Amino acid sequence: MKISAITPYPVWVGTRNQLIVKVETDEGVHGWGESGLSGREKAVVGAMEHYREFLIGRDPMAIGALWQEMYRSQYFEGGRVLTAAISAIDIALHDIKGKALGVPVYQLLGGKQRDHIPTFATTRGPCGPEIIEQARDLMAAGWNAIRLLPADHDSSGVYEPRRSIGETARWCAKAREELGDAVVLGIDYHHRLSVAEAASYCQKMPSGTLDFLEEPIRDETPAAYEALRRLTDIPFAIGEEFASKWQFLPYVERDIHQFNRIDVCNVGGLTEAMKVAGWSEAHYVDMMPHNPLGPICTAATIHFAAAVPNFAWLETRASPGERHLGFDDGEIFTTQPRLAGAVYEVGDAPGLGIEVDEALIRKQSFKFWEPPHLRRADGSITNW
Incomplete structure (x- = not known):
């Protein structure tokens, strides 16, 4: 062949x-x-x-x-x-x-270690009163791990971290109080904070409010994360931007984080992801894959999650109320993973178990797209 x-x-x-x-x-x-x-x-x-x-x-x-x-x-x-x-x-x-x-692909990765893949779901909007009701709905639908989103930028594209962290901390504490201790709660700050801002945010909440803090600062400098590690006891979930095992190296070896937000579509595919997983297992770091893309990424990550022992939750953007491209597009992706409650069942079809209508794909076109280019109130550029 x-x-x-x-x-x-x-x-x-x-x-x-x-x-x-x-x-x-x-x-x-x-x-x-x-x-x-x-x-x-x-x-x-x-x-x-x-x-x-x-x-x-x-x-x-x-x-x-x-x-x-x-x-x-x-x-x-x-x-x-x-x-x-x-x-x-x-x-x-x-x-x-x-x-x-x-x-199935998981057999190529060492075989299946679990029959279904637990997921975490994300509330739809930034922190405020509505997130508690959204979280209650998710819990009623079977989710016991939920990610919140912080207070966001305004309609003009201005983002001031200090305005966000106070409001976000208040609603995270309220969510924990209202939802109880049984649910896992985390938040994704999308690397928008500095070390000082992230520390200030963490210190505004009672201990035990959050089970994970995702991407609070940029990842280029491991020493910056080590400094933040000394200032808070909240577990870190980072790594969605890492493009190789070498980028994971200092974080794993220096025990900086607790959850790897590995992305099989960025890190080098399943070949590289399995190397990171084995290395992480030796340091008691759990895999918590990044999965905001399409059904092929979801399918590949399900096989990865099935085959590794140190797995926590898989991100899903297909939970009730979330609107995300691709996951529900049954015309293009005619066979794709579907949620069974709050989990993905591990199938036994050969390969990834994905079918694509290639004729329909060929009719689609590329469009240039840009994420928001955020600025602070003084006009300087900040992270999206």
Whole structure:
């Protein structure tokens, strides 16, 4: 069996682009993958086109060797664009191998360790009175792990962290008081705070309010997270932006965080994700995968979650009340994972268990999309 074609599809689905890739073989077996670098899809397509030049004619079953060749085939190795391209191709190769052998992908990763994948759901709006009722609805639907969102930027795109942290802390404390201790509560600050701001936010809440704090500050400097670690006892959930095992290295080895928000569509695919999982297990760090993309990412992450022992929850954006592209698009993704209450059941279909209407995909078009470019009140740029 040889790789005969690699076709990237950067297409608009719902409210943003999804970049999926089809890898075909000369024996008629094909696989689907997905890239996670949202908003810069054309850069990733360019990387895939470079890789395609030497992957055509190669053995799709040699996944580990092809991963190394893609990573090491340029002097300037690594980086989020290149590993996003590698991720999509790697996932597609696992899909091919599973189909060719007649087994689900999790069998290629060591076998199934759980029958269903617990998820966490996210409330729909920023902190305020409505989040408590939203959380109650999620708990009634079966979720025992819920992520809150902080007080957000205003309609003009101005974001002042100090305005956010006081209001957010107040409503997080209220949510814990109203919802009780049985539910896991966390919050995603989307790396919008400084160390001082994040510490101030944590110190405004009673101990035990939150079970995890996600991405409070940017991740480029592990020492900054170590400084924040000394200022709060809330467990950290970080890593969705990490594009290799090497980026995880200081965080795992220096015991900085407790949950890995690994993204199989950014970190280098399933090949790299399994290495990070094993390393994390040795340091008692649980996997809590980032999964805001489309059904292919969800399917790949379900297989990953099924195969690793140190797993906590999988992010889902398909909970009641959430509106997110792709997850409910049964026309394009004709076979895809569906929630069974608050969990994804682990299926036994060969490969990823995903089917895509390629004719319909070809009719879709790419649209340039930008996330909000936020500014502080003084006009300076801040993080989205």
